[in-house]
Amino acid sequence: MRFIDEYRDPQLAAALVDTILRRTRRSWTIMEVCGGQTHCILEHGLDALLEERVTLLHGPGCPVCVTPLETLDRALALVERGAVLCSFGDMLRVPGSRGDLLGARARGGEVRVVYSPFDAVRLAAERPARPVVFLAVGFETTAPAVAAATRWAHARRLENFFLLASHVRVPPALEAIAAAPESRVEAFLSAGHVCTVMGTGEYEPIARRHHLPIVATGFEPVDLLEGIAMAVAQLESGAARVEIQYRRAVRPGGNPAARALVEEVFEVVDRPWRGIGVVPRGGLALRDRYAAFDALRAFPGLASDVAREPAECRAGDVLRGALRPPACPEFGRTCTPEHPLGAPMVSSEGACAAYYHHRAAGGPT
């Protein structure tokens, strides 16, 4: 496929590995904050190719994984209360404190996997007698689709379409990680598609304040290696700038029309991230003008549920880059993709799942 296959060229990748290894005079620690990148790194063994020169830490790059348990519990409660729950497929097997959405469907609840929030709006228009709730989880990448779908439902005067909105914003989480006293991160690869929408302006103060290079990077092996090479070149020269590797898709100002849509429908709020805690300005909530679409208002009583994380799951440490998944005592033993203790093992972008699927040592023994 054009714009993808060229960035899987083994010769370009090998040359970049060579460049990185030759240019590093000491070992550097770089964190990527995107589950798609984490999976690419492990699938192609990029971490092993750069071993001893570059340590790659995997940050909280999986929106499914950072979604608080309460959100999932609320989704389950909505199904029990007769709503048609529409979700991206990633969320279906994530364990809540009382089971998962797949189980709710098996018990007769109506849980639909949709490709886009627009499909949920179409469903609501076709079935005006049933409340249809879209479980809106995701980074800034997903927010324009949800904003456009919500505005569409508003324009069509649909009264049975709702959002269970748990959108999060990446830059405040990078700030929280960089500011933590125990942080080992020396540079960030920021998630390419988040920057496609939002641009790179929000990263400038983080790069300055913490003297960290930040490189907006794509998702294919050549993209990641070039992003790492750019970060290493900055680290070796003592620079700390925001740069764009993923130039075919990222402009410094992002996509202004997409940003305007998000701005119209959502406002910035403080939001708990699983594993990190409450991140100031770390989430998006519906503006008052669109409050009629908020499932928490339409179904009173959902908000009071409080969920406790399972004690044996160390997803929080994994999400902060403090624990490598294979070092978790439960990894591959009591916690597998078939029987996950936490979201990072079951989400298609989770770091635990990446190690489990791509590393022989992580597989069943």
Add this chain to the structure above:
Amino acid sequence: MCLAVPGRVCELYQEAGLRVAAVEFGGVRRRVCIETLPGVAAGSWVLVHAGVALQELDARAAEESLRLLAEAARSGGGS
């Protein structure tokens, strides 16, 4: 979850007031919201995520970066 796929815009139309396009991905056509790209036209390459076009792909930037990488690989220099 942030996966986005490049596709080519075939035709533009409206669906109940929403600006959409038929976008082709390796032979498969899908309906994509283009409220996010006011200037997009048939023939453009766009990056699509969750049913919405996130951005028009910059073919010139792509070619230039690949050319630079290939030159660096040949000269043994790297970027």
